[in-house]
Amino acid sequence: MTDVVESIIRGLGNGSVYALLALGFVIIYKATRVISFAQPSLMLAGAVAVSYLAEVTGFYLAVLLAGLLIAGVALVIERIAIRPMVGRPFFVVAIITLGVDVVVRVVVNAFIGRDVRQMGDPWGFTQVSLGPFVVQTRWLAMLAVTAVLVGLLFAFFRYTRYGLAMRAAAFDQETALAQGISVGMVFALSWGLAGFLAAIAGMFVGTGQGVEQLTWIIALKALPAIIVGGLDSLGGAVVGGLTIGVVESLFQSYQGQLAPWLGQNFAVVTPYVVMLLVLLVRPYGLFGTREVERV
Amino acid sequence: MTVAPDIPTGRSRRPRGRPLLYTSYAQDMALLDTRAKKVWTGLLVLTAFGLSVVLADRSLEVLAGAYVLAIGAIGLNIVTGYAGQVSLGHAFFVAIGAYTGAALSSPPGGRTIGFGVAEIWIWLPAAGLLAALAGVLVAPLATRLRGLYLAVVTLGLVFLGEHVFKEWDALTGGPGVGRSAAVPQLFGVRLDQDGPLGTREQLLYLLMLGALIAFAVAARNLARSRIGRAFMAVRDRDIAAEVMGVPLTRYKVLAFGISSFYAGCAGALLYSITGYVEPGSFSLLLSVQFIAMVLIGGVATVSGAIAGALFISLLQPLTRSLPSLVPFVSADTTVTPNVFQVETALYGLLIILFLVFEPRGLFGVWVRVRNYWKSWPFSY
Numbered sequence: 316m317t318d319v320v321e322s323i324i325r326g327l328g329n330g331s332v333y334a335l336l337a338l339g340f341v342i343i344y345k346a347t348r349v350i351s352f353a354q355p356s357l358m359l360a361g362a363v364a365v366s367y368l369a370e371v372t373g374f375y376l377a378v379l380l381a382g383l384l385i386a387g388v389a390l391v392i393e394r395i396a397i398r399p400m401v402g403r404p405f406f407v408v409a410i411i412t413l414g415v416d417v418v419v420r421v422v423v424n425a426f427i428g429r430d431v432r433q434m435g436d437p438w439g440f441t442q443v444s445l446g447p448f449v450v451q452t453r454w455l456a457m458l459a460v461t462a463v464l465v466g467l468l469f470a471f472f473r474y475t476r477y478g479l480a481m482r483a484a485a486f487d488q489e490t491a492l493a494q495g496i497s498v499g500m501v502f503a504l505s506w507g508l509a510g511f512l513a514a515i516a517g518m519f520v521g522t523g524q525g526v527e528q529l530t531w532i533i534a535l536k537a538l539p540a541i542i543v544g545g546l547d548s549l550g551g552a553v554v555g556g557l558t559i560g561v562v563e564s565l566f567q568s569y570q571g572q573l574a575p576w577l578g579q580n581f582a583v584v585t586p587y588v589v590m591l592l593v594l595l596v597r598p599y600g601l602f603g604t605r606e607v608e609r610v
Numbered sequence: 611m612t613v614a615p616d617i618p619t620g621r622s623r624r625p626r627g628r629p630l631l632y633t634s635y636a637q638d639m640a641l642l643d644t645r646a647k648k649v650w651t652g653l654l655v656l657t658a659f660g661l662s663v664v665l666a667d668r669s670l671e672v673l674a675g676a677y678v679l680a681i682g683a684i685g686l687n688i689v690t691g692y693a694g695q696v697s698l699g700h701a702f703f704v705a706i707g708a709y710t711g712a713a714l715s716s717p718p719g720g721r722t723i724g725f726g727v728a729e730i731w732i733w734l735p736a737a738g739l740l741a742a743l744a745g746v747l748v749a750p751l752a753t754r755l756r757g758l759y760l761a762v763v764t765l766g767l768v769f770l771g772e773h774v775f776k777e778w779d780a781l782t783g784g785p786g787v788g789r790s791a792a793v794p795q796l797f798g799v800r801l802d803q804d805g806p807l808g809t810r811e812q813l814l815y816l817l818m819l820g821a822l823i824a825f826a827v828a829a830r831n832l833a834r835s836r837i838g839r840a841f842m843a844v845r846d847r848d849i850a851a852e853v854m855g856v857p858l859t860r861y862k863v864l865a866f867g868i869s870s871f872y873a874g875c876a877g878a879l880l881y882s883i884t885g886y887v888e889p890g891s892f893s894l895l896l897s898v899q900f901i902a903m904v905l906i907g908g909v910a911t912v913s914g915a916i917a918g919a920l921f922i923s924l925l926q927p928l929t930r931s932l933p934s935l936v937p938f939v940s941a942d943t944t945v946t947p948n949v950f951q952v953e954t955a956l957y958g959l960l961i962i963l964f965l966v967f968e969p970r971g972l973f974g975v976w977v978r979v980r981n982y983w984k985s986w987p988f989s990y
Contacts, residue, residue: 350758396962403969406696409758410901411965417898417958421951535769535894538762546759578777587766591751594763598754606756 321448322568323561328454330560331461335516336537337544337552338468339509344546345485346505348405353392353412354513355534356419361385361514362434362521362530363426369435377435382514389510390503392419398502424528431525440523453522464515465553468508472549477504485547536563539590545603554601559586641830658819667811671883674811676923677818678879681825683903683915685872690901691910692833693865694845695752699764700873700900702771705892706744707737707874708881709781711792720790722783728795730817734875737792741874742867749863756848768894775889788888791881802885814883821879822916825872830912832868841865842910895954902957906964908973917972922957929953 336354343351364384368377396415400408438453472478477500483491484501492498513534520526520533540559544551567582574581599605625631632638642648662670686700714733716724727733748767752760775782783789794801794817801813808816832838840861843851852858881887899922907918929949968974982989 344758350762396966399966405757406761407965407969409696409761410905411962413898413901414958414961414965418955418962421955421958424951535765539766542759542762578773580776581773584769584773587769590766591763594751594755594759598759 317447318568319565321450322564324445324448324450325454326561326564327557328451328457328560329564330540330557331457332516332519332533332556333537333540333559334553334556335461335464335512335519336534337540337556338465338549339512339516340537340541341544341547341549341552342481342505342512343509344541345549346481346501347397347408349397349408349412350538350541350546351412351506351509352409353389353415353419354509354537355531356416356423357385357389357510357513358517358520358534359526359531360388360419360423360517361510362517362526363423363432364514365518366432366434366521366526367426374435374437378515378518381518382511385514385517386507386510388419389506389513393503393506397506398499420531427526427528429528431527432521433525434518434521436518436522438522451523453519456522457519460515460519464512469549481505536586539586542590542600543593545600547604548600548602551600551602559589562586562589639834641827641834655823659816662808662812662815662819667809670811670815672923672927674815674818675880675883676920677815677822678876678883679900679903679923680822680916680919681879682873682876683900683907683919684825684829684912685869685876686900687904687910687912687915688829688832688841688872689865689869691904691915692838692845693841693862693869694848695862695865696757696761697764697866697869698761698894698897698901699748699767699771700869701892701894701896702764702767703741703745703870703873704877704880704896705771705775705889706741706870707877708791708887708892709775709877710740710874711737711878712789712881712887713781715793715795716790722779722789723781728793728800730792730794730796730801733792734821734878737878738871738875741877742871745866745870745873746863749866750859752866753859753862765894765897768892768897772889772893775892782887782889785889788886791885791887792878794879794882802882818879818883821875825875826912826916829872833910833912837861837864845910899957902961906960906971908971909969911971911973914971914973917976921972925956926953929956 336358339354339357340350343349343354361381364381365374365377368380371377372380392415396411397408400411436453438451438456441452442449443452443455472482480491480496481501481504483494483496484498488498491501516534516537517526517530520530536559537556540555541552542555543558544553544555563582563585566585570577570581571579593600597603625633630644632643637643642651661673665673682700682704685703686697689695689697711733713723714725714736715728716722716726718724718726748764751763755763776785781789794814796817799805799807801817802810804810805813807813833841840851840856843854843856844858844861844865848858851861903918903922904915905918906921907916908914929952932949932952964971970977
C-alpha cells in the first residue's frame with residue numbers, strides 16, 4: 316500500500332511538471348489559437364540556462380534569471396516568427412513553431428554537448444519521510460512550486476487588467492480589439508508567460524538526473540495532457556498534467572509485474588494511450604469547449 | 611467577343627497563338643492542358659530516364675531515395691494539402707509499409723519474420739494496403755477531431771508506433787539491430803544486384819523513377835476527379851462541404867486511406883535501396899521532414915511535393931560537403947557545430963522562411979518566375 320502512495324506522489328511530482336508545460340501550451344493556445352510546438356525547446360533552453368547560471372549566481376537566483384531569459388527568448392520568437400503570421404491559417408503557424416522548435420533545439424544542443432549537465436539543485440535524490448511514506452524531496456518541491464505558480468496565474472487572470480485583457484482576447488479577438496485591447500500585447504504576454512513556465516518546468520525536469528540532449532522529449536508528454544484536459548482550459552491543463560503523471564508513474568511501478576506483454580518502457584507511451592482513450596469518449600477533452608461550427 | 615463558337619464536345623484544336631483559350635471542357639480538364647506543358651513534361655521525363663546512364667552510381671542512389679521520398683510526400687500532401695487534415699503521423703504509416711514489405715520479401719526461417727515473396731508486384735501493393743488499413747482504422751478518430759487536436763493525436767501515433775516497433779523484435783529486429791529490408795525482384799530479376807540490364811544503382815533508380823511517375827500521375831488524376839474536389843471542399847470548410855452533400859466521414863477516411871497507401875509504398879521502397887530497416891528511423895523527425903517537403907515544395911500540388919522532396923534530399927549531400935567549404939562546420943558528430951546540426955537547423959529555418967515569405971513554396975516561386983517571363987518585357 317505504501318508503494319502505491321509513494322508511486323502516486325512521484326506521479327504527482329512529475330505530473331506537476333507536465334502541468335506547468337501544459338499551462339504554457341494552453342495560454343498560447345487561448346491567446347493565439349495555435350499550439351506552440353516550440354515549448355519543448357524552450358523547456359530545454361530553460362534547463363540549460365539554469366545549469367549555466369547556477370554556477371555563477373547560485374541555484375535560486377539562477378532559476379529566476381533563467382525564467383526571465385527564456386521568457387525574453389519566447390518574446391523574440393513571437394515577434395519574429397509568429398506576429399507576421401496573424402490572420403493566416405492556424406495550422407501554418409503551428410508548423411512554424413515546429414520549425415522554431417527544431418532551430419532552437421539545435422542551438423541549445425550546442426550548449427549541452429555530449430555530456431549530462433547538472434543543475435546544481437539543492438534537492439538531488441535526497442529523500443524525506445512523510446509519516447509512513449518515503450518520497451524524494453524534489454517531488455514535493457515540484458508540487459509546491461507548481462501549486463504556487465498555478466495560484467498566482469489564476470489570480471493574475473482573475474484580478475489584473477492584463478489578465479482581463481488576455482481573457483477578453485481569448486474570448487473574441489476582434490471584439491477585444493474594438494474595445495481597445497492591444498491584441499499584440501496579449502500575444503507577446505502569452506508567449507512570455509509560456510516561456511517562463513517552460514523554463515521552470517525544465518529546471519524541475521533536470522533536478523536529480525541532469526539535462527541532456529534527449530530531455531526535450533519529456534515536454535511532448537504535456538501535449539497529451541492538454542488534449543486530455545481540453546485545449547482551451549487552464550484548469551484542464553493542470554488536471555490533465557497531474558493525471559498523465561500519476562498514470563505514467565503507476566504503470567512504471569506495476570506494469571512490469573501485471574502486464575509484461577506490453578513490453579519494457581510501456582510507461583513512456585501511456586500518456587498517448589490515455590489521450591486516445593479520453594478522445595474516444597470526449598473529442599474536446601475533459602474540460603475543453605465544444606466548438607460550435609456555423610457556415 | 612460575344613460570338614459563340616459552336617462548342618465542340620470532344621478533343622479540339624485550339625487556335626494558334628492562344629494557348630490559354632479553352633474551347634472544350636475536355637481541354638480545360640486535361641492533365642497537360644497546353645502544348646508547352648506537354649513538351650516540357652515529356653522532356654523532363656526523358657531527361658530523368660537519361661540520367662540513369664549519365665550519372666555516377668552514388669548520385670543515382672541519392673536520386674532514387676529522393677524519388678521514393680517524393681512518393682511519401684505526395685501521400686502526405688493528399689491528406690494534409692488537399693483534404694486539410696493535419697497529420698504528424700506520416701512516419702508511422704511509412705514504418706508499417708516498410709515492415710510489411712520487409713516481412714513479405716525476406717526469406718523464411720531467418721532471425722526475423724519472412725515469407726519469401728520477393729516479387730515487387732506482390733509486396734509493394736501489400737505494403738501500401740496494410741498501411742492504408744492502418745490509416746482507415748485511425749480515421750474514425752480523426753473524423754471526430756479537428757485541426758490541432760488531430761495533429762496531436764497523429765503525433766501520438768508516431769510514439770505508440772515507435773514503442774511497438776522497438777518491442778516487437780521478431781518483426782523489426784529490435785532497436786540498434788534492425789533487419790533486412792524488402793527485396794526488389796521483378797519477374798525473377800533481382801533489382802538490387804548488378805545484372806545484364808545495368809548496375810544495381812541503375813536498376814533501382816529506374817524502378818523508383820517508374821514508381822514515382824505512376825504514383826504522381828495517379829495522384830494528379832485523383833486531385834482533379836470528383837474525389838479530389840470533395841477533398842478540397844472538406845479542406846476549405848468542412849461543414850459547408852457536408853451541407854453541399856459531401857459525406858464528411860467517408861471522404862476523411864478515404865483521404866487517410868489513400869495517403870497511408872502512398873506512405874506504405876514509400877516506406878517499403880525507401881529501405882529496399884539501402885537494404886536495411888532500423889526501428890529508430892521512424893521517429894517524429896521523419897514526419898517533420900515529410901511536412902517540410904510538402905511545405906517547401908508547395909501545399910496541394912503534386913509537382914510541388916516532388917520538388918520539395920528533391921530539394922530536401924539533395925540538401926543532405928550539399929550539407930555533407932560543407933566541412934570542406936566552411937571551416938567552422940565539422941564533420942565530426944562530437945564537435946559542435948557539426949553537419950548534422952546544421953542540417954537539422956536548416957530544415958527548421960527553411961520551414962519558417964518558406965511559410966513566412968512564400969507560403970506556396972517552390973511551386974509558388976515557379977509560378978512567379980513563369981508569370982514574369984510570360985509577359986516579359988512588360989511587367990503586367
